[in-house]
Structure formats: structure tokens, C-alpha cells
Amino acid sequence: MLKLLVASLSLLALCACSAPTVQHRAGVLEYLYPEGAPTVPPSDVHLALPLRVGVAFAPGGPSGESYGNYWTGELGAYSPSFSEGDKQRLLERVAAAFQGTEGVQSIQIVPASYLQPRGGFANVDQLRSLLGLDLIAILSYEQTQFQDLNRASLTYWTVVGAYFVEGNENETHTFVDTSVFDIPSRALLFNAAGRSKVGGSATALETAGELRSESRDGFDQAVDAMIVQLQGALAAFREQAKAGTVRGAGTPKLEVTREGGGSGAGAAGALELALALLLTAGCALGRRGAA
């Protein structure tokens, strides 16, 4: 009987010390190529500049496992949330980073409610008709949050320790990827990813709030890293486009034309300024010589 009691308590303690994990994700493949949908190979790409680009997060949500108990700060009560407000904020950051890009007429944030889970290209075609888009940049993400207990968590047994001692160690891994598709041809033009790792510690009672904060920080940092990569990918795509294919031999052909409707400007530059200064200086010198 005593052995059974010790075994039960050990098991309980093990459960209490298990490392909880929560994950939420949204994938571009699940959105564009849902199970059962026919796979259509991309056709040749014709980009008529300037382009109208839509940017949106792939539909998704929490997945994976979640454990929780009193000793780990009721992690079970923590549900990972990536709110629409946070998504909008990040999309605005991405759009702002590419505002004014040559050949881009506008970058429009696509409201989340317009995207149907597993909607496929049929949904993207609807967006194209509705918003007049040429390209769509779809952001997918995966965020996993781990939690461990350090030795200080032993003080949680005193109850007071759960309020004041940081016995929980959190770690948040975030991966964000942007894939840019030409809607009419279904071709992936280029993509870029960013990742981040955020860690911290918290008391048992602050864990949920800390995890939410780390989740936001993780997305912020991953998106910042992704924007840098995306700018590089765009530059590489421009270079690749000169070869007439999307991503080299064997990929769809790419033709870029410039249509009317754009905005143009003439800018006087250093050359004109230099000559103007030389002429002005010449005049001044001539006047001085005459005097």
C-alpha cells in the first residue's frame, strides 16, 4: 500500500513537472492546396507593371498540445492567441516596408474575414475580383512555446513562492514566411522567411501574461527578420526576371511589361545642379573681373 502511495505521488509530481508546449500555426500549403483539391501546375507569368499587391495571413489557429496545472501557472488556461489586431499591425509593417517599391502601384491589406480556411486558389480568385489584385503575398507562421520549471519552482510548494519566485522558464520559437504568388498563373514568384527565439522567466501566476507578451515579441522579431529577407528575395527576383524565367530553368517563363497608368516624375539632380553652380560662379567671377 505504501509502495502504491509513493508511486502515485511520484507520477503526480512527474505530471506536475512536465514541460507544457503550445503551438499555433497557419500554413500557405493548407490554405492554397487543401486536401482533395486538384493540383494545377503554374502557367507562364505575365506581369504588367505597375502591380497591385494584396497581403494577408493564411487562415490558421492554435494546434498542438497544451498541458497545464497549478504548479506551472495554470498554463492550461493559457490559450495562444494571435489576434486580428496583432495580425493587422504586422501586415501594416510589411506593407509599409514595401510602399513605394518600383513597379508596385499599391499594397493592400486583405481583411482576415475575406480568407476562407482551405479556400485554395478559388478563394484567391475571389479576392482578385473583389480587390483588383495582381499578386498576393501570403504570410504563414508557426509559433511554439515551451515551458520548463527551474529549481526555484520548488518554492511554489509554499504557495507564497508562486507569487514572488520566478520558477517558470519560457521559450518561444517563431517562424514566419511570406510567399508571393502571381494570381492568374498560380506561380510562386519568390518567398522569404524570418525566425526568432524569445525566452524569459516568470512566476507561476504571471506565466500566462508573460507567454502572451513573448508571443507578440516573437512575431515582431520574426517579421522584422523576414522583411529584410523579403527585400533581398525581391532584389534577387528582379535579377532573375531579366533571364525570363521565374526561378531559373524549368520554372514558368516570365514576361514583364510596363502599362500606362503609372506615375512619373522628372527630377533635377546633381548634374544639373553642378552646371548651374558653375555657371553662377562663372557669372560672379566675371562680374568681379569687370568691376
Next chain:
Amino acid sequence: MERPEARARWPLVTLALVAAGALLACRPELARPLAFERAALRAEPWRALTGQLVHGSAQHAALDLVVLALLGTWWERRSRAAYLALLAASAAGVAAALVFFSTLERYTGSSGIVAGLFVGAALELVLAGRGAGRGLGAAALVLFAAKCALEARAGTPVFAALPPGTEVAVAAHVGGALGGALSAAAVVLLGRRPGAR
């Protein structure tokens, strides 16, 4: 060759142009009905000319207007009549190039006029100057031609910056330059040397 009173003349036309450009840059609501918009040209054709004083940003306006002020003052103090002829020819060249040889829906900037004054000044140096002045004029013409070629090839401005979302309007530069060159050549060859009113 140049009369003293001509040298002392205030560049009133240039000052008026720069003031108008600065005002339009500061008050976008005033600039809107004057801007070059292809769709509106049929009903409001003056936009092809007035749009050349409208700028896309304060920085864009500042650089264009500084160069316009310097080149305009140089020309106007030499001969206001020649300057007015050059301005008219350059502006007409820009308008014609934008309307007939470009598909741009919108255009901003005074650099087309500036290109006309620039090429006119360089040509005047070549045709009427001596020694270093002639060399400077020839070098300026070669550099300008190279700049236009590079801009046409790359699609981006050379030695300059444009407002976001706009492409360089090479046609406007070339149109203005042709207008300025023809006008300057006429001024020199027809005997209307700088200094004549």
C-alpha cells in the same frame, strides 16, 4: 556684349516660377487642379503645362526649384527674351513628349523645364563660348545625354531621387532638352545673342 543694366536686372520671371512651385508644394489642394493627369487633359489641357510646377514631395520640389532658380537666373540676367523663349520651348517640349510619347497617367516635377534650360545653357556655351566655356558646355551635353540613356535603360533616376511609387519620366527630360536646344540654337544662330532684350 552684355549691358551692365542687363546684369543688374532682377530675375522676376524666375522668382515668380520658383515662388509658384514652392506655393504648390506647400499647398497640395492648390496643386491638385493644376497637376498633369492624362485623364483630365481633354477637358483641362493647361494641366500639361501647369503640371510642370507641381511636385510629388517637398524634397522633390526643393531640388528642382533650386536648380530652376540658378539656371533661370543665369538665363534671365543674360536675356529675358531669350529666357522666355527657352522656357516656352522647353515647357512645350515636355508637354508634347508626355502627351504623345509617354503612357504615364500622372507626372510631377520641373525637371523637364530644367533640362531645357540646362541643355540650352550648355549649347549656348558651346556655340557662343570660348576655351574652357566651350569645353564645359560640351562636357555637360555629353553627360546629360549619358544620364538620359542610363535612365531610359535602368528606369531609375541617375544622380537624383524621386518620390516613392514614381518612375523616372525620361520622355519629359528629352522633350524639355530638345525644346531648350532648339530655342538656344535659334537664339544664337539668329543673332539674338544674350544681352539683347
